[in-house]
Amino acid sequence: DQQVKQNSPSLSVQEGRISILNCDYTNSMFDYFLWYKKYPAEGPTFLISISSIKDKNEDGRFTVFLNKSAKHLSLHIVPSQPGDSAVYFCAASQRSTSGTYKYIFGTGTRLKVLA
């Protein structure tokens, strides 16, 4: 049962244009969301996060939008650069039975920015 879904496995965007990566979730108890970027054979690196009490968070070229009623979040990258080419994972926070917060990751979207 995939609680966090990224339905687009890949996305190609021209350099300088906007990249929009989407993520859907099913669990309404999730209250904190994150986006990570991952290069092959490396661990993910944190990009940006958003709490469920907000609907937008911006950090430089990266903006995350949250639509709680639709259980949907998106990551916008403007302008896109070739160095942004990577796999992007969204993650949602869930409290485990031990009381620790754990993150549930989506399946990832491979972004390719074309020069």
Place this chain on the structure above:
Amino acid sequence: GAVVSQHPSRVICKSGTSVKIECRSLDFQATTMFWYRQFPKQSLMLMATSNEGSKATYEQGVEKDKFLINHASLTLSTLTVTSAHPEDSSFYICSARQSPRRGEQYFGPGTRLTVT
């Protein structure tokens, strides 16, 4: 920024042997560490959560006797794959967090395990 290291980065072992992977937080104290496994073109699958000084909490379907996790100090967690089989071949990634509550997780670079 916070740095998490993993050792080894790559390991090849024979079927039936055990392999230990180390995860260290280099410049912060990690009260909570996580172990993930990633199959090719698939998501990061959380295997277990470990809090320093206590037993790890394993996710459903993960064999605790096969994947032994130890978090003996605030900067070190180890994952031991016991009696490895070819189907255990995968990319194993650890992450660390300063607090058991929400917050940024810092990931290690991963360990590629190949069991022959």
